[in-house]
Amino acid sequence: MQDQHNLFAFHVRAFGACGDGTTSDTRAIQATIDRCAGAGGGTVVVSAGAYVTGAIELRSHVTLLLEAGATLLGSQDMAEYPLISARWEGVERTTHAPLIGGRGLQNVAIMGRGTIDGRGQPWWDAYHTKTLGAPRPRLVSFTECDNVVIEGITAINSPSWTINPVRCSNVRIQGITIRNPADSPNTDGINPDSCRNVRIADCYISVGDDCVTIKSGTEDERPDMQAPCENIAITNCTMADGHGGVVIGSEMSGDVRNVVISNCVFVGTDRGIRLKSRRGRGGLVEDIRVSNIVMTDVLCPLTMNLYYACGRWGDATVSDKQAHPVTSATPRFRHIHLSHITARNAKVAAAFLFGLAEMPVEDISLSDVTIGMAESAEAGYADMADGLELMERAGLYIRNARRIRLHQVEVRGQAGPAIRIADAHQIEISGCTTPTPAPGAPVIALQNVQGAFIHGCHAYPGTEVFVQLDDERSSGVALVGNHLDHAEQSLRAAVAAEPENIQITAEIER
Template sequence: MYYNILDFGGKGDSKTDSTEAIKMAINTCTKAGGGTVVIPAGQYKTGPIELKSNITLQVEAGAVVIFQPDFQRYSPVRTRWSGYECYGFSPLLYGNGLKNVTITGRGILEGQGEAWWDVYHQLKNGETYLSTMTETLKQLNHEKLAIKTNLVEWDSQFLRPPLLQLFECEHVLLEGVTLQNSPFWNTHLVYCHDVTVDKVTFKNPANAPNGDGLDLDSCTYVRVSNCHFDVGDDCLCLKSGINEDGRNIAKPTEHVTVQNCTMKAGHGGVVFGSENSGGIRNVTVSNCLFIGTDRGIRLKTNRARGGYIENILISNVYMEHVLCPFTINSFYRYGIDDDDPLMASPEAVEITEKTPIINHIHLHQITAKQCRAAAGFLYGLPEKPIEDVSLRHVTIEMTEDLQEQGGEPDMVQDALIMAGAGMFGKYIHRLTCHDVKIKTRQGPALQLEEMKNVQLDNVELVRKHDETPVIEMKNCEDVHVSGKQAEKEEYYLACD
């Protein structure tokens, strides 16, 4: 059965508030056992929308659902916010504990995030923000307020909501719609099982704070395909909770496929973490295109997280004008207690439940051109190195623009700026490079420190504008170099 919101008093005139009409259509559909709620062409003002089981929300071509930025209308709900399970402002479009939920069509879900972003910038500038809603959230979350983070909104509890969040839902389909201008993360799936996301467009401007595209948070059996991302933060993120909170819940994100997606802009194309405390494993990414993202494939964690990131296969990916095509960063500097000296210690520390594990990361058939900062950045922990990283049939070319200033390959504790550099690796056990070509603008094409079991087979490393060694190694053990170029005189190492 179809239930058109116009029949319940909805008006697509961009003036009338259609919140009650949409709610009545959903409730009537639910009482009938399920069906399709139709939002036809037009511009519909609304407050929060709560979905129900066995409902298809069909946002037709030409329809724009415009969520009003009246903060008080978004009453607190149970959520997971930046990795912490807590209460926050209700997501604009929300579903909790549902089965068989579908959002489809060629229409637009407009989050009007600017008003929310303004308060974020107010807080970031050291100003205060108080409201009855934030005071309510402080009461609801009082047990967690003692947690020390460097998250701007945590003390004020102005916990901005995602545009769309589905929480503990099964059999989910998102198809065809455009979601844009979210207050916080664009689309957030938490504890969901059996999810298909197909032909969806995620859009946030470059200045949208925390403007992620799609966040898969402790979700299982997920298929993402044919989607387009153009956002102000990470495009597609895999997460599983933060620190002790995430470890206690212990729900991984696992069994995920990503294919045939395009990423036009963002901090990272496909990103793992940094909220990985419940674990992330068994993920494949294939046939994707990254143009202008800061990083391409990005793994980020730190000594507070614990958890694991493992069994990741990336294949058949093309990148252009990225800052760094792939990064693994075990010293990620955000979302931590800045007063904890262990977060940035260069020395090995005791291995505990807080120690993150990264292993079995495989990158095959990847081409990246006009890269700006570094060809790669792999930085493990001295007490727990990254294990088993392989690059096979990989070509990386740095930009030859001498005016390119580069930037941070990734956000380690102390800002590290690179420009036109090669691949940097530190604290890795078992690094394999087979049929890999790296062309730098300056410095070594491959710079390795504190490594064990390095296999370089048929690699082609080219330094463009200086006479530094092609490979520079410090404190590396069990290194094997073979292949045609290894036999040439100009191919040489600098070792301590």
């Protein structure tokens, strides 16, 4: 029953697994895991073959090794996924057990060059026909575990979320491939939820929802189960299709902080970097760094949306654009910095940042960012919120914001202003431009902006107006040391304003 070369290796075939693609091997695989754990730990080896299995549980100090040519096939018998209590979409509830899971474990791993095929089609069908009695199983989900490794495997056709550690610490997910059909519902790739010290690296992810989503529960979660998702590093990954490349929220009531996203490529995702929440969620997202990202064929490369409406469409509180009292249920986004980003063929907007009227997004910077819009695109919505206007090849849209810094940002091929900012305070725009100024539109449009320092910018030939004040409420706007020789007008007030309300300092190199 044990490998003669390794006394700590336990082979599932030695415990009765057939690997013929038909016979249920659930009991044999579970028996192997349990025997391995009973021996103090070791490696459970799944050799080449196709093993049909329902839900199985790992044990502490056990590595599940899927050798090349080995495939775990998710059972098509839904009874093989018993009902358990687990967090799903931000709150503890009754769900179907994951294909591979465990709770309260230490030192567990899933490794190798084999494949886990969730065979999710029956679950997707049941979801669409609303015949499910409980949420679908995830492919792999560990809860309250420490020192978790998932490495090298291929995961496909997950019934719902693919990899979902919950309240885990010291998690490493490296070199895995995830492929779910683009139209499969809610088949997110990797979703760390209220986890600490997570590293996601060298992965390829193509799914039917968000590729990587960082979560921390909702306002409906029990207080004793709320916890932040923190100290997260995502690097060297390629992400395709899906609704978002790397997403934070909307379940973020337990806070999300200390996140680094670097050296990634997004291809054909609806959004690239996406932060989303809404009134009632509470929670704080802060200290996020994004660098060295290349995107192609995305709807909108960057979104921060505090009016996220999915699941609450038409809700008067969520959708109201007037200021509400600030309470513990008010979500906040702050201290978020993005640099060295290239996006090509963006379709809806270059960026969409929409804070709450009572809680602006705060301390946000974009540096060395180049965004090229598609030559033609259908109008769409930059994010999911009530009351938004359709956009088509729009530039940066920023509303309800404080302490925004745009440095060396270039937008190409936009229809309308390259940068539009409304209801904002303390704005700095430096070294920003568009080589394709849109006819009849300013490069920068400001509305109700209090304090804007615009310097070191360059106007290309064809620029009609570089900065336009769209209403009489903007004040403290300074243009200093810009190169605006090619602009017909450096500054224009579209609406007459009293001098004491609009104070402009202009030092323009002409």
